[in-house]
Amino acid sequence: MAHLPFYSGRASEPVAVRIAGRYRPVRASTIGKRERPEVDMQREADSIEVHLPPASQYVALELEIA
Secondary structure (H helix, E strand, O other), X not given: OEEEEOOOOOOOOOOEEEEEOOEOOXXXXXXXXXXXXXXXXXXXXXXXXXXXXXXXXXXXXXXXXX
């Protein structure tokens, strides 16, 4: 699990994170929303790039090793 807090207190601009390793499709959770937002993930040779959903405070990414 990757925990990504945002400290600005306002909705984030489009943000992507790169995580080393090979993972299956990622699931995201945000504060204040029951439904899980869709997450765009691109696989690279030795990492993944995850485009985060809009969030004002926090996103948790659930990662599963491929």
